[in-house]
Amino acid sequence: MATKTVNWNTISGPEVLVDSQKSKRNIERMRAKAAHAHVALRPHFKTHQSVTVGRWFGTPADTPIAVSSVPMARTFADAGWQDILIAIPLNPRQLPAYNRLAQEVKLGLTIEHDDALKTLRSLQHPVDVYVEVDAGYGRTGISWRQHERIDALLQQASGLTSVRQVGLLLHAGNSYQMRGDSGIAQVHNESLSRLAELVERLQFPREQLRISVGDTPTCSRMSEFPGADEIRPGNYVFYDLMMQRIGACDWQDIALAVACPVIARYPERGEVVIHGGAVHFSKDFVTIDGKPCYGQVMHMTASGWAGPVIGAELRGLSQEHGKVKVPDAMMKELKLGDLLLIVPAHSCLVMDAAKGECRVI
Amino acid sequence: MATKTVNWNTISGPEVLVDSQKSKRNIERMRAKAAHAHVALRPHFKTHQSVTVGRWFGTPADTPIAVSSVPMARTFADAGWQDILIAIPLNPRQLPAYNRLAQEVKLGLTIEHDDALKTLRSLQHPVDVYVEVDAGYGRTGISWRQHERIDALLQQASGLTSVRQVGLLLHAGNSYQMRGDSGIAQVHNESLSRLAELVERLQFPREQLRISVGDTPTCSRMSEFPGADEIRPGNYVFYDLMMQRIGACDWQDIALAVACPVIARYPERGEVVIHGGAVHFSKDFVTIDGKPCYGQVMHMTASGWAGPVIGAELRGLSQEHGKVKVPDAMMKELKLGDLLLIVPAHSCLVMDAAKGECRVI
CATH class of the missing domain: 3.20.20.10 (Alanine racemase)
Incomplete structure (x- = not known):
């Protein structure tokens, strides 16, 4: 099978990606x-x-x-x-x-x-x-x-x-x-x-x-x-993060993620803020360690995404902002405008928010 | 001021109402x-x-x-x-x-x-x-x-x-x-x-x-x-239910509600189910008695809505379904297809879900 590549430069804002x-x-x-x-x-x-x-x-x-x-x-x-x-x-x-x-x-x-x-x-x-x-x-x-x-x-x-x-x-x-x-x-x-x-x-x-x-x-x-x-x-x-947590699928089965640019960095609190909020992810969540988690950051690849970045989770949402906890190593590398690919808690609500519009990769 | 009246018969599904x-x-x-x-x-x-x-x-x-x-x-x-x-x-x-x-x-x-x-x-x-x-x-x-x-x-x-x-x-x-x-x-x-x-x-x-x-x-x-x-x-x-709970507004200031038809009745559990779910209300909520509340049912009037129906609250949401706890007196009167007018927890997310489309009354 020919290996597809994604031109990440053509993504400017929060966008739903579907891995066909x-x-x-x-x-x-x-x-x-x-x-x-x-x-x-x-x-x-x-x-x-x-x-x-x-x-x-x-x-x-x-x-x-x-x-x-x-x-x-x-x-x-x-x-x-x-x-x-x-x-x-x-x-x-x-x-x-x-x-x-x-x-x-x-x-x-x-x-x-x-x-x-x-x-x-x-x-x-x-x-x-x-x-x-x-x-x-x-x-x-x-x-x-x-x-x-x-x-x-x-x-x-x-x-x-x-x-x-x-x-x-x-x-x-x-x-x-x-x-x-x-x-x-x-x-x-x-x-x-x-x-x-x-x-x-x-x-x-x-x-x-x-x-x-x-x-x-x-x-x-x-x-x-x-x-x-x-x-x-x-x-x-x-599938989505909820289905992975239930055990209904494995990480590699999840075919939808939201690409979100980093718009702010807070090394002192171990967080970045992305453009990507409740209007993109919905406020549905899974509970991890007793706290809501709205999505999981994935490793970006040339053709899409691979497994989860351990410790990189979408932990807070307001209308257009998302707070992402990131591990130290990732924090050091992230720059303003970098994209994070995030598997949402609930794919159905993400697609509904996007009114069925998505970028097929 | 001339009293407006709303023709409730022209509302068939979940619809955002704005009281101008x-x-x-x-x-x-x-x-x-x-x-x-x-x-x-x-x-x-x-x-x-x-x-x-x-x-x-x-x-x-x-x-x-x-x-x-x-x-x-x-x-x-x-x-x-x-x-x-x-x-x-x-x-x-x-x-x-x-x-x-x-x-x-x-x-x-x-x-x-x-x-x-x-x-x-x-x-x-x-x-x-x-x-x-x-x-x-x-x-x-x-x-x-x-x-x-x-x-x-x-x-x-x-x-x-x-x-x-x-x-x-x-x-x-x-x-x-x-x-x-x-x-x-x-x-x-x-x-x-x-x-x-x-x-x-x-x-x-x-x-x-x-x-x-x-x-x-x-x-x-x-x-x-x-x-x-x-x-x-x-x-x-x-405004919205969250603002009323904060004390930022009074009930009579809330200018947005979602009209939802009753699609199922459960007298034995004190609930009706409406067509109106996370895709209409978003999953944002206020916490009442330790449990999430996604909206408050209001008294319907000829021209819109008046104060809250005590005990009638939107307590559960899936994609298109909403579970509404209703008091006994209301339960006895509600029929399939009756409209409930519900003030949401968060108006901003409701309007975003509706992509700014609403019925102005």
């Missing part, structure tokens, strides 16, 4: 895993929100995707994607937008409440409908224990003329609180066994249900998804 | 205060980032402003502002952009390091140069104790042909850690007395220095700014 080789490797690995596990793959595009990156997953018309908002569905529908699941509970105020989308693409909607049926009844084009199940995360979805409520909702939804297919949707976001494979496996096994218990109790026939599960930690580290028809991970396209 | 009456009152109050205190006013436009809102401060050509990035400077220069201070340390990689801006407007740059002089020497058009002083905040700037270093920098900068005016710039961001007038006064008095001590020690003549200070808490609550030529608050245009 690493990202495409992540995409391919998940594709192969899904094939091996005999589940369909519906990548969640909320992470990158980029049509360019979206095309790395395959031909748009042949790639089912998940998104988390109507504007995202609109962006990808306009760019040629044909099978789009909006994986956030239905919002009755969006009926006109659902109608337009359902006319153009195979639209999937997520529900968890009787009230949503009114909106479904008003649709003019058929949609797929997923009832969201909460198997322990505690954010959205009907508790897996409430099988009668879920049954009733499936029955009612499937009886509507506007509904083509019904299913169950699960997001085990509690895997984000875990560390290491045993923790991830625990959430994975618990979620899927609760889902199995629910399906067992339903009167609604399993063969008429499509079951969609997935979050990046379990999809990255587990190899079987018993009971699921499809997996729906998103963050794996780039 | 409240905002204009905030703007006018600060203008009157600056006039009374005999200091110039240079509002920091990083909070709203909106040309529409910017015009509420007065005729663009007659309104000196501060911004915190080159793209913001570009936006406001293109829209007619003529006196623009970039209040973040100079970034040598932005030389071409500085050159373009300095050709068009009265540009101010901020420095705090010898290395920045190289960039100033390469400018083709005159600029104002402010040396940033750190009077205790500990983010950027040269410590007020290092008067010799500051003196040398002022002397060198003022000797450059590209430099029209030199000054000192102070941002006492440590006022954000305070609560109530006595805390705010403490930061205010300490910062300004340290600045006075520095100026006293400088060989550089005071009458040739322009001194710019300011942050929203001290500018909102204090009435005199001894030693300053201008004040530079930003957040006061909207």
Whole structure:
């Protein structure tokens, strides 16, 4: 493979960099895993929100995707994607937008409440409908224990003329609180066994249900998804510091960093300040030694970045400023205007802040 | 005054609302205060980032402003502002952009390091140069104790042909850690007395220095700014939950809220989930009862919002979802698709996330 080089001189301010080789490797690995596990793959595009990156997953018309908002569905529908699941509970105020989308693409909607049926009844084009199940995360979805409520909702939804297919949707976001494979496996096994218990109790026939599960930690580290028809991970396209800390990826898998110029040096406090703040990184963080860490400085190479610079961490953020703790050896070398390449705590929020704009290297 | 009414039916998703009456009152109050205190006013436009809102401060050509990035400077220069201070340390990689801006407007740059002089020497058009002083905040700037270093920098900068005016710039961001007038006064008095001590020690003549200070808490609550030529608050245009907690404003001064539809109800956990997440609110928070709070639900009125709904707080955020704790009485009334109007922890980051787009009511 030809070695690419990056012209660092053309970067003047904070800029999101995406390493296409690493990202495409992540995409391919998940594709192969899904094939091996005999589940369909519906990548969640909320992470990158980029049509360019979206095309790395395959031909748009042949790639089912998940998104988390109507504007995202609109962006990808306009760019040629044909099978789009909006994986956030239905919002009755969006009926006109659902109608337009359902006319153009195979639209999937997520529900968890009787009230949503009114909106479904008003649709003019058929949609797929997923009832969201909460198997322990505690954010959205009907508790897996409430099988009668879920049954009733499936029955009612499937009886509507506007509904083509019904299913169950699960997001085990509690895997984000875990560390290491045993923790991830625990959430994975618990979620899927609760889902199995629910399906067992339903009167609604399993063969008429499509079951969609997935979050990046379990999809990255587990190899079987018993009971699921499809997996729906998103963050794996780039990964980030949070995923590395969870153990969902290794450093070399992280495909996104933010390039930030040094704008001030404080040898006496072991810090530099970069142009790069909450509006670039978001205020999401991982906790290291009891304190928030918003990003990890990486070794810069001719073609991008290699492993982490030990002790060089983004420890404070205001709107446009970032405080980076740096080790002494690095402090001595850093000059005003030097770039730091920083893997953020949370790639999804970085790409959202950048509105999907990034420099592909 | 004619009572405005808002057509709530036209809001379908998360949307930033700006109450123009409240905002204009905030703007006018600060203008009157600056006039009374005999200091110039240079509002920091990083909070709203909106040309529409910017015009509420007065005729663009007659309104000196501060911004915190080159793209913001570009936006406001293109829209007619003529006196623009970039209040973040100079970034040598932005030389071409500085050159373009300095050709068009009265540009101010901020420095705090010898290395920045190289960039100033390469400018083709005159600029104002402010040396940033750190009077205790500990983010950027040269410590007020290092008067010799500051003196040398002022002397060198003022000797450059590209430099029209030199000054000192102070941002006492440590006022954000305070609560109530006595805390705010403490930061205010300490910062300004340290600045006075520095100026006293400088060989550089005071009458040739322009001194710019300011942050929203001290500018909102204090009435005199001894030693300053201008004040530079930003957040006061909207205020937010953080400012209310600090005591910098009252509830009725807060001019920005995010309208979010309810997409799920959980009476058993006393929560609703809204469409409105980290990409709308940012992950900045205030701490209440030891836990993060990202926003406060307000009472909805025909024309906007009134005071806070006690016990209704935005307590959890993921990318597009928000968890709102609601009191029992409110829970009973809330239906799917109802709007909640939520004052965010931090207005600046909300407007940045919205890229300056908002519905003015």
